[in-house]
Amino acid sequence: MNELLAKLTDLGYEFFGVLLPGVVTSVWILIWLVALGLPELSFERVWSFLGTLKINNLRAVIPTLMVWWFSGQVILAISRAGKADERAGKSALRRTLLSITFRVPRLPNNYNSALNPLFEVASRKISPIDGTPLNWRQFYPVAKAVLAREHSYSLVTNFQNKYTFHRSIVTAASIVFWLSILTMLFSVTCGRHMGLNPHWWLLTVLSLVGLAFVHIFSGTYLDNWLMFGDAIVTESAALLTEIPDGTATDK
Numbered sequence: 001m002n003e004l005l006a007k008l009t010d011l012g013y014e015f016f017g018v019l020l021p022g023v024v025t026s027v028w029i030l031i032w033l034v035a036l037g038l039p040e041l042s043f044e045r046v047w048s049f050l051g052t053l054k055i056n057n058l059r060a061v062i063p064t065l066m067v068w069w070f071s072g073q074v075i076l077a078i079s080r081a082g083k084a085d086e087r088a089g090k091s092a093l094r095r096t097l098l099s100i101t102f103r104v105p106r107l108p109n110n111y112n113s114a115l116n117p118l119f120e121v122a123s124r125k126i127s128p129i130d131g132t133p134l135n136w137r138q139f140y141p142v143a144k145a146v147l148a149r150e151h152s153y154s155l156v157t158n159f160q161n162k163y164t165f166h167r168s169i170v171t172a173a174s175i176v177f178w179l180s181i182l183t184m185l186f187s188v189t190c191g192r193h194m195g196l197n198p199h200w201w202l203l204t205v206l207s208l209v210g211l212a213f214v215h216i217f218s219g220t221y222l223d224n225w226l227m228f229g230d231a232i233v234t235e236s237a238a239l240l241t242e243i244p245d246g247t248a249t250d251k
Contacts, residue, residue, distance in 0.1 A: 012157065012161055013157075013160070013161055013164070016161040016162070016164060016165045017072070017076060017161060017164040017165060017168065018069060018072035018073055018076055019065075019068055019069055019072055020072070020165060021071075021072045021075045021076065021165060021168035021169060021171075021172055022067070022068035022069055022070070022071035022072030022073075022075065023068050023072075024169060024172055025071050025072070025075055025172040025175065025176075026067060026068055026071055028172060028173075028175075028176040028206070028210075029176070029179075031176075031202070031206060032176060032179050032180060032183070032203075032206060034199070034202065035180070035183070035198055035199045035202035035203045035206060036183065036196070036198050036199075037196070037197045037198040037199050072168070075168045075171050075172055075175075076164070076168055078102055078171050079104055079167045079168050079170065079171040080167075081102060081103055081104070082098065082099075082103045082104035082105045082106055082167075083103070083105065083106070084105070084106050084107065084108040085098065085105035085106070085108070086107070086108050088105035088107075088222075089105075089107050089222060092215065092219065095215075095218050095219065095222070096211075096214055096215045096218060099170050099174065099214050099215075099218040100174045100177060100178075100211070100214045101174075102171060102174055104167050104170050104171065104218060104221065105218075105222075106221075106222065106225055107222055107225060107226060109226075109229075110136050110140070110229040111226065111229030111230050111232070111233050112226060112229075112230055115230060115233045115234065118233050118234060118237040119136075119139070119233045119237075120133060121237055121240075122139070122143065122233060122236040122237040122240055123135075123139045125236075125240035126139065126142055126143055126146060126236060126240055128142070136229075139232075140229070140232050143232050143233075143236040144156060144232065146236065146239070146240075147232070147235055147236065147239065150239055151235065151239065154231070154235055155227075155231040155235070156228065156231045156232050156235060158231075159224050159227045159228035159231050160228050162220075162224040163221050163224035163225045163228055166217045166218075166220050166221040166224060167217075167221045169213060169217045170213070170214050170217045170218045170221060172213075173209075173210040173211075173213035173214045173217065174210065174214055175210075176206055176207075176209075176210045177206075177207050177210030177211055177214065179206075180203045180204075180206040180207035180210065181207055183198060183203055184198070184200070184203050184204075184207075187200075
C-alpha cells in the first residue's frame with residue numbers, strides 16, 4: 001500500500017509540476033499565435049486542430065502529450081531560477097517585478113518562525129546521528145521519507161504540488177506577457193512594412209491577464225511554500241513525539 005501511495009505521489013508531482021503547466025503554456029502560446037492575425041492561424045483552424053485531440057487518435061495525442069511534457073519541464077527549470085528575497089515577501093510590487101523577469105522569489109525562511117520549538121524537537125527525534133539536531137537541508141528529506149512511510153495521508157505533498165504548480169504558472173504567464181508586449185511593439189515599429197496586422201485587443205488582453213497571473217500566483221506560491229514547510233514540521237512533530245530519539249529512521 002505504501003509503495004502504491006509513493007507511486008501516486010510521484011505521478012501527482014509529474015502532473016501538477018510538469019504536465020499541467022505545459023498544457024497551460026501551450027494554450028497561451030496558441031492564443032498568442034492566433035493574436036498575430038495570420039490567416040494560417042485563425043480561430044477556426046486552431047479549434048479544428050484541438051478537435052483532433054481524441055484518445056483514439058494516437059497520431060495527434062502522443063506528439064501533443066510530448067510537447068506538453070517537454071514544455072512543462074522547460075517552464076519548471078526556468079521557474080527555479082529565483083532566489084530567496086525577504087523584501088519580496090513584504091512588497092507585492094517587488095515580488096511581481098522579480099517574477100515577471102523570470103526570477104520568481106522565494107521566502108528566506110522555510111517555515112513559520114513560531115514553529116521553531118517544534119522543529120527542534122522533531123529534528124532531534126528524527127536524527128539518525130544519535131539524536132543530534134539536523135538543520136533544515138538535512139531534516140526535510142528525512143522527514144518526508146518518514147512521513148511517506150508512516151502517514152497514510154499527508155498535506156506535505158499537497159502543498160509541494162501546489163507551490164510547484166503556482167511557481168510554474170508565474171513563469172508561463174511571464175512568457176505570454178512578454179510575447180504580447182514585444183509583438184505589439186514590433187507591430188507598431190515594423191509591422192506595417194511587413195504586412196503584420198495583429199488582433200490588438202487580444203494581445204492587450206493577453207498581456208493584462210499575464211501580468212495579473214504573475215501578481216496573483218507569485219503570492220500564492222509564497223503562501224504554499226511556507227505551508228509546505230509548516231506541514232513538514234508540524235506533522236513530523238506530531239508523529240515523532242512517541243518515538244524515542246534517533247530511532248525514527250531505524251526501520
